[in-house]
Structure formats: C-alpha cells, structure tokens
Amino acid sequence: MLARALPSVLAAVAGGGILWQVTDGAQAFTSEAARRLDVVQSPRQVPEVLLEDMVGRQVPLLPQAGEVVLVEFIYTVCGDICQISAADFAEIRDRLRAQGARVRLLSVSFDPERDTPEQMAIYGDAHEADGVMWTVARPRQKDLPGLLKLFDVTVIPDEWGGFQHNAAIHVISGDGSFSAVYDTDAVEAVLAHLDGGQP
Amino acid sequence: MRMICLGLLAMAEAVALREAAAASPVQHVLVQMPLLVLAGVLLGWNLRVRRDWAVPLLLTALTAFLFWMLPRSVDWALTPAGEAAKNLSLPLLLGVPLRLSWPWLGPVLRGFLKANALSMLGVLGFLYTHAPVRICNSYLVSAQQELGFAFLYLAAALACLWAIPVLFGHPKCGSFGTAGCSRCGV
Known part of the structure; x- marks a missing residue:
C-alpha cells in the first residue's frame, strides 16, 4: 500500500514544492508582484x-x-x-x-x-x-x-x-x-x- | 506513427505562432498553449503505462497546468528561456502525462476534473474581465479583457460539449446505454 502510494505522494510534494517556489511562497502570481518582491529582497x-x-x-x-x-x-x-x-x-x-x-x-x-x-x-x-x-x-x-x-x-x-x-x-x-x-x-x-x- | 506525425505537426504549428502569441494573449493562452498540449497528447497517443503510474502522471500534468496558468508564467513565456520551457514542458509534462493517465481515471475523477476546469475558466474569465490592474505586463488591458471573455466562451462551449453526452447519451454508447459511459468518456 505504502509502496503503491509513494510515487503519487512524491509527485504531489514535488508539484506543490515547485508551485510554492515559482510563486515566491504563494506571494507573487503576477510578474509585477514578483518584481516588487524581488527588489525588496535584493535591491x-x-x-x-x-x-x-x-x-x-x-x-x-x-x-x-x-x-x-x-x-x-x-x-x-x-x-x-x-x-x-x-x-x-x-x-x-x-x-x-x-x-x-x-x-x-x-x-x-x-x-x-x-x-x-x-x-x-x-x-x-x-x-x-x-x-x-x-x-x-x-x-x-x-x-x-x-x-x-x-x-x-x-x-x-x-x-x-x-x-x-x-x-x-x-x-x-x-x-x-x-x-x-x-x-x-x-x-x-x-x-x-x-x-x-x-x- | 500517424499520431506522432500529427503531434509534430501540432508542435510545429504552435512554434510558428510565436509572433501571434506575443501580439495577443488569446492566441497565446488559448491557441498556442493548447496546441502544444495537443501535440503532447498526440505524441503519447499509442503509449500505455501501468495503472500505478496514473496518479503520479496526473499530478505531474496538474502541476504543469497550474504553473502555466500563473500570469507571471505567461509573461515569462515571452522571454527566450521561458519560450523554450513552454515549448518543451507543455507537450512533455502536460500533454503526454495527461494522455497516459486518462484511460485509468474513473468517471467520477474525470467528472471532477472537468467540473473544476469549467469553474476555473469561469473564475479566470471573471478575473481577467474585471481586474482593476494589468495582470500581465506584456499585454494591453483591452487584450486582457478579451482573454477574460474568451475564457468564458470556452467554459460555455466545454460545458455544452461535456454535458450533452451526459444528458442525451454518448453517440458511441447508444442513448442511455446500460454499460454507462466509463468506456467511452472523452
């Protein structure tokens, strides 16, 4: 059971992690929000x-x-x-x-x-x-x-x-x-x- | 072999639309991107995987889908790196996995995915027609509103496409066939 669920769990965790990363932790969904966040973090x-x-x-x-x-x-x-x-x-x-x-x-x-x-x-x-x-x-x-x-x-x-x-x-x-x-x-x-x- | 050729054709068509994609978000998001996904579906048409892989592949496809739904990804897709990522990931990480997992998905899960696609298109349509700000820096406000309406029209068209077989029977099943529609869901 665990072995069968493992690939799905990994895919879900990886997918969630990727989406978390690319939205700067669910903070920036648009490129405008992304630039505003970025300049504050790294002027x-x-x-x-x-x-x-x-x-x-x-x-x-x-x-x-x-x-x-x-x-x-x-x-x-x-x-x-x-x-x-x-x-x-x-x-x-x-x-x-x-x-x-x-x-x-x-x-x-x-x-x-x-x-x-x-x-x-x-x-x-x-x-x-x-x-x-x-x-x-x-x-x-x-x-x-x-x-x-x-x-x-x-x-x-x-x-x-x-x-x-x-x-x-x-x-x-x-x-x-x-x-x-x-x-x-x-x-x-x-x-x-x-x-x-x-x- | 024929499917692979068709897939490559769809891919070439999508790549050829790069100018059109830069000019209008409707052509970008609702013509070029779906063509790239279609290319992946066609490329994977004759491949089969074991049932164990259905859910991980579906999750991969959903991740790719959600990623390319982000407005900042749409802006990024107009840069050289983003364009390469789009041309590769939409067929390979969305089209192919979706095609491979689809035969293993039961009618309830398919219905769930379709219902979510419709509601999501509705929400996006509302967002893009009513947002007080520009959502994509690369496109005009008027183009953003056009995209919003295009989302709504697409939602309406898909709702008809998916509801008619449910309400009136799928042509392949005969009307209200006793076998249900699990064999022949589109």
Whole structure:
C-alpha cells in the first residue's frame, strides 16, 4: 500500500514544492508582484546615468549626498494613468516639502524621441512639477533599454499611438540602490517608507 | 506513427505562432498553449503505462497546468528561456502525462476534473474581465479583457460539449446505454 502510494505522494510534494517556489511562497502570481518582491529582497544597484530635464540641464538619476530619489516612468502625452499618477506624485512632493525631507522626485520619460525638453516642460507645467524638488527628464536613447530592464518596466504600444506600461513609484535609496516599488496612488505607503518605518 | 506525425505537426504549428502569441494573449493562452498540449497528447497517443503510474502522471500534468496558468508564467513565456520551457514542458509534462493517465481515471475523477476546469475558466474569465490592474505586463488591458471573455466562451462551449453526452447519451454508447459511459468518456 505504502509502496503503491509513494510515487503519487512524491509527485504531489514535488508539484506543490515547485508551485510554492515559482510563486515566491504563494506571494507573487503576477510578474509585477514578483518584481516588487524581488527588489525588496535584493535591491539593484542603479548605474550613474545623466538625464536631460525640462530646461535641457543634465540631472543625475542617482541620489546625491544622502537624498532619496523617487522615480516614475511616464510619457508626456499619456492620456490616463500618467495624468492621475502625476497628481498623486504632486501630493507626495507637497507633503515631503512640508516635512523638509531630502527627497528628489523624477518623472522619467521612456519616449525620449517625442519628449523633448519643451514637451516635458508642458507636462511639468500641467502638473506643477517646477524643477526644484520634482522635475521631468528624459534619458539618452542608448541608456533607455538598460534602465527599463533594471527597473523591470515593460512598455508596449497601445491601439491609440500611445503606450501601456506598469506604472509605479520606484524608490532609489540613498546608497544608490533601487529598493522598493509602490503603486502610483500609494501616497501614504511611500511617505511611511521614507519616514523610515517600512509599511 | 500517424499520431506522432500529427503531434509534430501540432508542435510545429504552435512554434510558428510565436509572433501571434506575443501580439495577443488569446492566441497565446488559448491557441498556442493548447496546441502544444495537443501535440503532447498526440505524441503519447499509442503509449500505455501501468495503472500505478496514473496518479503520479496526473499530478505531474496538474502541476504543469497550474504553473502555466500563473500570469507571471505567461509573461515569462515571452522571454527566450521561458519560450523554450513552454515549448518543451507543455507537450512533455502536460500533454503526454495527461494522455497516459486518462484511460485509468474513473468517471467520477474525470467528472471532477472537468467540473473544476469549467469553474476555473469561469473564475479566470471573471478575473481577467474585471481586474482593476494589468495582470500581465506584456499585454494591453483591452487584450486582457478579451482573454477574460474568451475564457468564458470556452467554459460555455466545454460545458455544452461535456454535458450533452451526459444528458442525451454518448453517440458511441447508444442513448442511455446500460454499460454507462466509463468506456467511452472523452
């Protein structure tokens, strides 16, 4: 009896074990959840990359002197999610400014060909990104694939000539590592994270 | 021999659909993946195993099935490593084991598996049509909703396919044959 049941038990245990492993212990069923879990467990070093901002100035992606950088990937003519998330990003900026926190916010375009500084300035104006604490910037075309890969951002063209992408707020800690991902509307969670307490 | 050729044909067809799979989740999940499973079923058509192996093989097939049902696996299947894993594991770890174990499964277990397949398709259909977020990063929201509806249509079609013989008798058994349908369950 035992000998007859053994192969079945082994197959069940192996199958359960495999499914447990590939879902990170039943925590991540989608690739988005998987990337969020992965960056928390093993933060990824962000390379030294310069971005061009709304006035054509070069700004570093990496945090400078102990600050924290929050990054959102956008394209300026985005019709829906980027507009809503920009409003949330503005709220985060306002509250951090009130706290006097050393945080820089970057909306990084993944469409650097169309998003010229002028175009980015229009987007910045529309969302009150004044270039002080929060600026809109584009990477050089040759840096873009590496950045999207590092942050695990998938951009696919949609039916209307725009894009769909896994929009989120990416946290680069003071040591230059990409270490957390939050929903674009998770204002409280981001503030709590920056406050030191992991939510 | 003919079945092996058909199996290889289904496999080639599935591999040829790689562009279509990347373009639409319906073609990926409901055309290419089932073709790969079909390839495995056909390849194993004339093989027989002892009854002892039926349950372990069924569990292997279920594991492969559940793995490829995960949205993150569907995303992974579009990368080179994931694509190779998909093309090999769906025929060999799902199609072949399912075919080998099926003759040994009793009518109750078959009915259980079918009922679960239907309810699971219904749940997936609801999830993919109503999810407020994108479930697969590689596909558009509109495509995700199409996939959800395709799951529901498939569930309805399979429900008809499986219920009609139960309600009106299987053609091979004659209507309401006294032998029951254990001999000829599809």
